[in-house]
Amino acid sequence: MTEEIIIAGFGGQGVLSMGKILAYSAIMQNQEVSWFPSYGPEMRGGTANVTVILSDERISSPILHVYDTAILLNQQSLDKFEDSVKPGGVLLYDKNGLIRMPERTDIHIYRVDAADASAKMESTKAFNMIVMGGYLKIKPIVQIENVYKGLEKSIPARYSHLLELNKKAIAIGQEIVTKER
Amino acid sequence: MKELRLMKGNEAVAEGAIRAGADGYFGYPITPQSEVMEYLMAEQPEKRTGMVVLQAESEVAAINMVYGAASTGKKVMTSSSSPGMSLMQEGISYLAGAELPCLLLNVARGGPGLGTIQPSQADYFQSVKGGGHGDYNLIVLAPSSVQEMFDFAFLGFDLAFKYRNPVLMLSDGLIGQMMEKVELCEQLPRTTHFDRSWTLTGKPDGQERNIVTSLDLDASMQEIHNLHLQEKYRQCKEAEVRYELFDTEDADYLFVAYGSSARICQKAIKIGRSEGIKIGLLRPITLWPFPAKPLAELASRMKGILSVEQSAGQMVEDVRLSVGSGVHIEHYGRMGGMIPTPEQVLENLKKLLIAK
Amino acid sequence: MDIKDIIKPENLVYQKTSLMTDKPLSYCPGCGHGTAHRILMEVIEEMGIQSETIGVAPVGCSVLAYDFMNVDMVGASHGRAPAVATGIKRCWPEKFVYTYQGDGDLAAIGTAETIHAANRGENITIIFINNGIYGMTGGQMAPTTLPGMKTSTSPYGRDLKSMGNPLKMTELLAQLPGTCYVTRQSVHSPRNVRRAKKAIRAAFESQKENKGLSLVEIVSNCNSGWKMEPVASNEWMVDNMFPFYPLGDIKVDGKLVNNQ
Ligand SMILES: Cc1ncc(C[n+]2csc(CCOP(=O)(O)OP(=O)(O)O)c2C)c(N)n1
Ligand code: SF4
Ligand SMILES: [Mg+2]
Numbered sequence: 127m128t129e130e131i132i133i134a135g136f137g138g139q140g141v142l143s144m145g146k147i148l149a150y151s152a153i154m155q156n157q158e159v160s161w162f163p164s165y166g167p168e169m170r171g172g173t174a175n176v177t178v179i180l181s182d183e184r185i186s187s188p189i190l191h192v193y194d195t196a197i198l199l200n201q202q203s204l205d206k207f208e209d210s211v212k213p214g215g216v217l218l219y220d221k222n223g224l225i226r227m228p229e230r231t232d233i234h235i236y237r238v239d240a241a242d243a244s245a246k247m248e249s250t251k252a253f254n255m256i257v258m259g260g261y262l263k264i265k266p267i268v269q270i271e272n273v274y275k276g277l278e279k280s281i282p283a284r285y286s287h288l289l290e291l292n293k294k295a296i297a298i299g300q301e302i303v304t305k306e307r
Numbered sequence: 308m309k310e311l312r313l314m315k316g317n318e319a320v321a322e323g324a325i326r327a328g329a330d331g332y333f334g335y336p337i338t339p340q341s342e343v344m345e346y347l348m349a350e351q352p353e354k355r356t357g358m359v360v361l362q363a364e365s366e367v368a369a370i371n372m373v374y375g376a377a378s379t380g381k382k383v384m385t386s387s388s389s390p391g392m393s394l395m396q397e398g399i400s401y402l403a404g405a406e407l408p409c410l411l412l413n414v415a416r417g418g419p420g421l422g423t424i425q426p427s428q429a430d431y432f433q434s435v436k437g438g439g440h441g442d443y444n445l446i447v448l449a450p451s452s453v454q455e456m457f458d459f460a461f462l463g464f465d466l467a468f469k470y471r472n473p474v475l476m477l478s479d480g481l482i483g484q485m486m487e488k489v490e491l492c493e494q495l496p497r498t499t500h501f502d503r504s505w506t507l508t509g510k511p512d513g514q515e516r517n518i519v520t521s522l523d524l525d526a527s528m529q530e531i532h533n534l535h536l537q538e539k540y541r542q543c544k545e546a547e548v549r550y551e552l553f554d555t556e557d558a559d560y561l562f563v564a565y566g567s568s569a570r571i572c573q574k575a576i577k578i579g580r581s582e583g584i585k586i587g588l589l590r591p592i593t594l595w596p597f598p599a600k601p602l603a604e605l606a607s608r609m610k611g612i613l614s615v616e617q618s619a620g621q622m623v624e625d626v627r628l629s630v631g632s633g634v635h636i637e638h639y640g641r642m643g644g645m646i647p648t649p650e651q652v653l654e655n656l657k658k659l660l661i662a663k
Numbered sequence: 664m665d666i667k668d669i670i671k672p673e674n675l676v677y678q679k680t681s682l683m684t685d686k687p688l689s690y691c692p693g694c695g696h697g698t699a700h701r702i703l704m705e706v707i708e709e710m711g712i713q714s715e716t717i718g719v720a721p722v723g724c725s726v727l728a729y730d731f732m733n734v735d736m737v738g739a740s741h742g743r744a745p746a747v748a749t750g751i752k753r754c755w756p757e758k759f760v761y762t763y764q765g766d767g768d769l770a771a772i773g774t775a776e777t778i779h780a781a782n783r784g785e786n787i788t789i790i791f792i793n794n795g796i797y798g799m800t801g802g803q804m805a806p807t808t809l810p811g812m813k814t815s816t817s818p819y820g821r822d823l824k825s826m827g828n829p830l831k832m833t834e835l836l837a838q839l840p841g842t843c844y845v846t847r848q849s850v851h852s853p854r855n856v857r858r859a860k861k862a863i864r865a866a867f868e869s870q871k872e873n874k875g876l877s878l879v880e881i882v883s884n885c886n887s888g889w890k891m892e893p894v895a896s897n898e899w900m901v902d903n904m905f906p907f908y909p910l911g912d913i914k915v916d917g918k919l920v921n922n923q
Contacts, residue, residue, distance in 0.1 A: 146313070146486065149313055149486060150313055153311060153313055153488050158487075158488065159313070159486075159487060159488055160485055160486070160487050161313070161485060161486035161487070162481065162484065162485040162486075163484060163485075165338070165339055165424070165480070165484050166338055166339070166424045166425075185487075185570075186570055186571070186573035186574035186576075186577065186649075187570050187571040187573065187574035187575075187648075187649050188481065188485050188487075188567075188570060189481065189571070189646055189648070190574075190648070190649070191648040191650065335771075335772070336767075336797055336800045336801075336803040336816065337800060338799075338800050338801070341800055341801060341803060341815070341816075344803075344816055345803070345815045345816055345818075348815075348816045348817065348818055349818045351819075361825075362803070362804055362816050362826065364771045364772060364774065364806065365742065365771060365772035366772075367772075390740065390741065420740070421722060421726070421738065421740065
């Protein structure tokens with residue numbers, strides 16, 4: 127099994143940390159991982175993206191230009207990466223703020239309204255884990271328990287209340303993700 | 308039990324240095340390697356092992372802090388990225404001239420000048436062909452994974468002290484910024500015994516004092532010193548060549564690539580083989596000494612060789628020198644911080660070697 | 664009333680100086696760099712010296728200053744702007760030459776170039792943006808970082824014993840006979856913006872009269888590097904930076920102002 131993923135969105139959406147938690151979870155179940163972020167001043171209020179690869183084998187190139195899954199969380203990211211999904215691959219997006227929706231017909235398209243849901247939860251911090259829940263519903267490649275372990279590692283002990291919030295967010299994401307085609 | 312961590316390359320090398328028993332780190336912030344010092348400052352190795360960490364006012368200061376500490380026999384290092392490495396070249400030449408061991412890390416980015424902050428391999432010439440003035444060589448290691456960023460801190464210090472020579476790790480923004488799984492090893496103790504044959508620790512009663520310098524006003528003496536350095540480099544060339552082979556047994560074509568490019572080539576090999584093109588890879592781990600002999604041996608069996616490097620074609624000169632004429636050798640690379648995709652690499656192998 | 668009525672020339676109350684290009688600023692929202700750029704360009708416009716001015720951009724967040732300042736400009740390497748400016752000014756003494764530098768650029772890696780340009784009394788103007796941090800590279804400690812201040816390379820706060828003291832470059836430079844006009848300003852309020860602009864004007868006037876090096880330090884915020892909201896960062900600056908870096912003239916017409 128090898129899963130090649132790009133996650134892209136605005137700087138503050140928790141794109142990089144979502145990738146990191148995914149990578150942690152895969153390590154917990156003995157897989158190989160790589161995580162490569164966009165870096166530098168372009169991230170200043172702009173867009174951020176991260177390529178995450180999970181595999182049973184040693185990983186070759188940590189950067190790619192086609193992906194099994196693209197998780198695209200704003201318009202720039204959708205415009206930039208929609209064409210990079212492999213035919214038959216998965217595109218997961220949040221419609222919030224989009225003026226152009228995904229158009230491809232040769233891939234599976236899923237929607238998760240994580241921005242709306244996180245607003246309902248009154249926590250923008252929950253956004254990325256709602257998306258994570260949606261993704262894991264579509265592709266349960268890492269076990270939820272391992273995601274929890276990953277969360278525990280990346281959330282400092284004094285913020286332990288955030289752990290529960292994030293667990294709830296994952297559950298909500300799993301519930302609200304819908305297949306569009 | 309194995310200690311596994313998810314780390315950035317820049318963090319792994321910092322943790323590696325602590326665990327290798329380093330005595331000190333001196334550096335100056337620059338993207339894409341600032342995490343090295345940031346990690347050290349957060350870890351507070353002073354409390355863990357007694358290792359000192361200092362943010363210098365410039366790379367010029369940092370490399371001279373290394374020069375000072377290294378002259379006393381301490382295990383010290385610095386890290387920077389391309390523009391900062393250029394500033395350090397004078398100090399590196401002095402370190403090599405005075406035969407001082409130290410570990411240097413370049414997390415390279417696109418140049419020339421201020422260039423970009425994206426990954427690049429265009430500092431190959433600077434790293435392996437001198438960089439600073441005078442006849443000297445650095446031992447140059449090219450990590451291609453986060454694990455190697457960790458491991459080479461150990462190897463780097465070992466080689467530096469074995470040959471009393473600066474060792475440079477030449478990586479790039481991709482290896483520095485990416486995260487992978489790293490298996491950590493046990494903490495080594497810091498050295499407490501210093502070799503009095505050359506280190507400055509204060510002249511003991513009844514013993515000769517030591518002087519560390521790279522100067523000899525007498526040209527004939529300077530030449531003798533240079534001959535000694537050259538003999539040391541010859542021994543190093545004989546004993547320290549390191550490389551890795553992938554899929555070369557049945558290969559018709561060969562990639563030669565190091566660091567991040569080697570990773571990209573491995574993917575290109577997979578895609579190529581799925582199309583029936585038999586490609587292999589020779590990955591130099593030591594860029595100096597360059598794996599000239601193993602490459603020459605392999606080359607005789609190949610229909611063509613593609614040297615892949617994120618540059619205008621620097622390492623390809625060493626590939627040509629190693630192989631000589633008779634085998635078709637080409638270079639492919641992107642520049643200025645652009646990273647080629649595996650597909651582009653494969654496409655260029657077809658265009659440059661197979662179509663011709 | 665529709666938009667066409669509103670945008671009539673007689674209704675014009677404020678206009679961006681044409682010496683600022685139309686390119687959107689790349690600074691974080693709330694950052695002081697943009698205001699400093701604008702008043703510097705306004706001074707050059709008001710003096711009518713655009714065609715006689717050559718600027719030197721640093722390495723720091725303002726590395727792209729030449730994208731926004733509509734004058735001839737050269738990008739220096741990190742810290743070397745005063746040397747680059749010296750080269751230009753010595754060959755073109757009749758031109759106005761300025762550098763625009765951050766605190767890392769001017770007070771860390773470029774300390775030698777800064778001090779020696781000042782000591783030679785180069786007839787250049789230095790605009791020095793002191794935000795107590797390396798903004799560009801993601802918030803590392805600068806020589807000007809306040810005691811106890813947290814940055815990514817002083818994550819437990821600046822420890823004076825191991826990391827040294829904040830460097831008051833401006834006071835230091837004022838001691839040198841080569842400097843003519845040395846002042847410290849800020850741009851966080853309209854009143855301070857007006858004062859800072861006056862100071863920049865005075866600096867260029869002093870360059871015009873070949874009086875030696877003129878330096879305008881602007882104590883500024885780096886809301887991103889300080890990890891604060893813009894307004895909070897300005898309040899923090901008033902409460903913490905100003906007591907350590909007091910505003911006002913330090914040297915005027917070659918003479919130290921009282922108590923300096
Ligand atoms: C030789 C060299 N070393 C380091 C760097 C990395 N670098 C770029 S900007 C900068 C510091 C910027 O801080 P400052 O001058 O205070 O400007 P600010 O971004 O805060 O406005 C550093 C260290 C570089 N570009 N060149
Ligand atoms: S990082 Fe700081 S100095 Fe740079 S643009 Fe942002 S707020 Fe301004
Ligand atoms: Mg600054």
